[in-house]
Amino acid sequence: MRAPVTPTASARDAEQARTADAVVVEDLKKSYGPVQAVRGVSFTVRHGEIFALLGPNGAGKTTTMEILEGFRTRDADSGRVDVLGLDPGERATARTLRERIGLVLQDIAVEPYLTVRETVARNAGYYPAPRDIDEVIELVGLAGMEKKKVRSLSGGQKRRLDLALGMIGDPALLFLDEPTTGFDPNARRSAWQLVRALRDAGTTILLTTHYMEEAQELADRVAVIADGRIVDEGTPATLGGRNTERARIRFALPPGCSPEDLPVTALPGEDGLVTVESAEPTGTLHQLTGWALARNTELAQLTVDRPTLEDIYLRLTGSGRGVPADTPHKKRGRARKGAPEKTSEGSTP
Amino acid sequence: MSTAVPHTAARPGPGRGLAMLWHQIRYEQLTFWRNPQSAFFTFILPIVVIGAFGLLFGDVGKSSFFYGRSALQYYIATITALSILGACYSQLAIVLAARRQNGILKRVRATPLPASMYFTGLLAHCALVSTVDTVLITAIGRAYGVPLPSASQWPVLVVTVLLGAAAFCALGVAVGSLIRNAEAAPSVVQFILFPMVFISGTYMPIHSDVLSAVTGALPVKPFNDALLAAFTDADAGFAWRDCGVLLVWGVLGAVVAVRRFRWDPRPE
Numbered sequence: 001m002r003a004p005v006t007p008t009a010s011a012r013d014a015e016q017a018r019t020a021d022a023v024v025v026e027d028l029k030k031s032y033g034p035v036q037a038v039r040g041v042s043f044t045v046r047h048g049e050i051f052a053l054l055g056p057n058g059a060g061k062t063t064t065m066e067i068l069e070g071f072r073t074r075d076a077d078s079g080r081v082d083v084l085g086l087d088p089g090e091r092a093t094a095r096t097l098r099e100r101i102g103l104v105l106q107d108i109a110v111e112p113y114l115t116v117r118e119t120v121a122r123n124a125g126y127y128p129a130p131r132d133i134d135e136v137i138e139l140v141g142l143a144g145m146e147k148k149k150v151r152s153l154s155g156g157q158k159r160r161l162d163l164a165l166g167m168i169g170d171p172a173l174l175f176l177d178e179p180t181t182g183f184d185p186n187a188r189r190s191a192w193q194l195v196r197a198l199r200d201a202g203t204t205i206l207l208t209t210h211y212m213e214e215a216q217e218l219a220d221r222v223a224v225i226a227d228g229r230i231v232d233e234g235t236p237a238t239l240g241g242r243n244t245e246r247a248r249i250r251f252a253l254p255p256g257c258s259p260e261d262l263p264v265t266a267l268p269g270e271d272g273l274v275t276v277e278s279a280e281p282t283g284t285l286h287q288l289t290g291w292a293l294a295r296n297t298e299l300a301q302l303t304v305d306r307p308t309l310e311d312i313y314l315r316l317t318g319s320g321r322g323v324p325a326d327t328p329h330k331k332r333g334r335a336r337k338g339a340p341e342k343t344s345e346g347s348t349p
Numbered sequence: 350m351s352t353a354v355p356h357t358a359a360r361p362g363p364g365r366g367l368a369m370l371w372h373q374i375r376y377e378q379l380t381f382w383r384n385p386q387s388a389f390f391t392f393i394l395p396i397v398v399i400g401a402f403g404l405l406f407g408d409v410g411k412s413s414f415f416y417g418r419s420a421l422q423y424y425i426a427t428i429t430a431l432s433i434l435g436a437c438y439s440q441l442a443i444v445l446a447a448r449r450q451n452g453i454l455k456r457v458r459a460t461p462l463p464a465s466m467y468f469t470g471l472l473a474h475c476a477l478v479s480t481v482d483t484v485l486i487t488a489i490g491r492a493y494g495v496p497l498p499s500a501s502q503w504p505v506l507v508v509t510v511l512l513g514a515a516a517f518c519a520l521g522v523a524v525g526s527l528i529r530n531a532e533a534a535p536s537v538v539q540f541i542l543f544p545m546v547f548i549s550g551t552y553m554p555i556h557s558d559v560l561s562a563v564t565g566a567l568p569v570k571p572f573n574d575a576l577l578a579a580f581t582d583a584d585a586g587f588a589w590r591d592c593g594v595l596l597v598w599g600v601l602g603a604v605v606a607v608r609r610f611r612w613d614p615r616p617e
Contacts, residue, residue: 069554071455098459108455109452110456111380125376169460
């Protein structure tokens with residue numbers, strides 16, 4: 001894939017002048033029969049930013065996205081939903097809205113017997129001012145595969161074709177629902193580069209993802225949705241008070257020592273390591289290493305870290321609370337019971 | 350809800366609308382011809398059937414059993430009807446159920462292409478295939494010595510073919526809208542079609558008043574009869590009653606289609 005993306009739409013400047021924010025959601029509600037899937041969600045996506053919506057399956061993430069995309073209706077007692085100045089539930093303006101948004105959805109597919117180029121060319125014909133077909137194919141990294149039938153593409157290549165279809169109309173706002181699922185690491189990095197390039201060229205991007213690394217790498221701002229509500233919102237660096245979180249110092253207890261022998265309070269973990277939490281890690285570390293040197297011993301496997309975005313996410317969504325070291329695939333421990341509860345009461349500003 | 354000024358700059362004019370429709374028809378054609386399965390069922394099957402019937406019944410002259418026509422004259426009409434049923438009703442019901450289930454319809458819905466153009470594209474495609482089928486079957490009949498329709502009946506034949514195509518397209522979309530599971534679509538479609546063509550005289554002329562009364566109110570027999578008249582009766586004009594029944598079924602199908610059609614694989 002190749003960056004940068006050439007900025008095309010001068011209409012986009014007009015767009016930004018016309019509406020203050022790309023997306024405004026206020027007190028959105030959606031019920032399926034007796035089940036309340038979305039219970040008063042509010043957030044704002046500014047023009048030209050990458051906004052990531054994170055949340056476990058069934059949290060109301062996809063429902064929220066599909067309401068914004070105009071695929072689903074919302075409950076009558078919802079507040080306001082505004083996408084590029086239009087109401088996605090309004091049939092009269094549906095076509096206008098679709099001309100200005102692009103979608104890359106999970107359960108979307110294309111005709112298996114058309115070629116890559118035919119598929120992109122077909123959709124280009126639906127928009128008033130599409131991007132250049134060959135340029136888009138090259139941007140998503142499918143150059144050289146123009147004549148390949150869609151059915152012969154790999155899962156990752158199909159996803160990239162989806163991405164091409166999402167951007168062919170030169171949208172002011174692009175919805176990406178788990179865009180890199182099934183990508184190998186290289187393809188994922190290229191896709192990130194492309195998404196960033198689109199943002200830099202002026203496209204606003206609303207993204208959902210399961211990969212915290214993706215949110216960390218891409219998003220300007222993130223919101224975490226759990227159980228139909230936004231539980232926190234911020235930048236990837238500050239979400240859940242991550243920037244002010246206590247540091248964690250972890251190491252293996254020297255042989256013949258118990259946690260009580262240490263000069264600071266330490267909590268033993270199941271993996272044989274102990275964890276020391278500290279608001280002032282410099283001093284705490286000095287104490288610990290001084291103690292070790294005086295006893296002429298080694299603090300094996302010593303690490304200092306802060307909670308990752310994933311730690312914060314798991315805490316906010318309630319799936320990692322108070323259960324240390326239950327993820328064998330992940331080396332680092334999670335936010336522990338001692339950590340302060342930062343969950344805010346919704347995010348309505 | 351929004352107080353913003355509607356976007357007026359890029360409203361498509363009629364020229365752009367026509368261009369988009371043409372674009373859609375072209376790609377719908379391309380999609381169809383690339384799929385070997387659909388090409389087989391809509392063309393090869395009726396040709397094989399009429400080819401075999403030509404060999405089987407080529408010598409059977411005019412008889413009261415075939416309402417005063419030769420066997421092959423009769424089958425040219427009914428197999429043409431059958432091919433149009435396949436190209437419109439079966440094809441659309443199965444294709445739409447499959448496209449819905451695997452998300453192709455949702456992808457279409459995600460674009461600014463108006464639903465009316467999407468369906469016009471499908472309709473135009475079905476009308477074209479029906480026309481080609483009619484021409485092929487007529488030509489094969491000619492090769493077996495069946496006389497061509499009289500000159501005055503050609504416009505009647507064209508209109509009857511197109512009316513039937515439209516009506517069975519509507520019924521196809523309707524049935525395709527009611528089917529939830531794409532894997533079940535071919536069986537559901539056949540389950541309705543097979544007994545229907547059997548009792549409607551497609552393979553054997555009906556000489557039972559009861560059966561005629563019943564099937565005369567269903568869509569297949571009126572289409573068979575209207576085509577038979579168009580193919581074989583000189584200066585018969587339109588079979589108004591048959592065309593009327595067909596039209597009613599078409600409207601009925603269209604109403605169900607409009608009310609029940611879904612783009613989304615997952616119902617709300």
